[in-house]
Amino acid sequence: MTSERDRQKELEHRERTLREREVELRLPEMETNIHATDAAFYQTVKHQPENIQKPWMKKLILGGKLFALGVIALVAVKIASVLAGFIIVGAIGWVSYKLFLESKKTNL
Template sequence: MTSESNRQKELDHRERALREREVELRLREMESNIHVNDAAFHETVKHQPENSQKPWMNKVILGGKLFVLGVGVLVAVKIASVLAGFIIVAALGWMSYKLFFESKKTNL
């Protein structure tokens, strides 16, 4: 029995060694193919459209957009504050009327 198990272990060991050698050989072949077939080096360049604007022009446009946005916000805040003032004055007037000028009915 032990000779059978020893024989099986020896076969497994040889098979593993054979697979390792095959893998090493295949890796060497792949490495040699890589070095033989070196691809040509191509330098890349940034694509520039023909009708692109100048960089300072883009900044001017962005600044103009920001200015218009700021003016729009200021106008919106001013309108909101005037509207809030009208609402507050109307609410105070209505409360004053209710408290001081509306006649109280007394049931005697």
């Protein structure tokens, strides 16, 4: 029984030494492979669309948008002021009707 254990230990020892030798042999090969292949160098280039607008064209478009926004704001203010005028005149008319023209009924 001890011989069986000794034999098993001897086999494990041999396997371990074989693995260590294999690692020692493969390590230099792997290092040479790593250092031998240099990474390819690619020059990067900024993507430029084919129909590039000129800077002055961009500014012109932005100015047009700003002008349109200003016109829309002025129209909105004008409409709001007219509506407010109608509401004010209507409120004054209603109050004056209630005060002066509505018949007063007195309860005796």
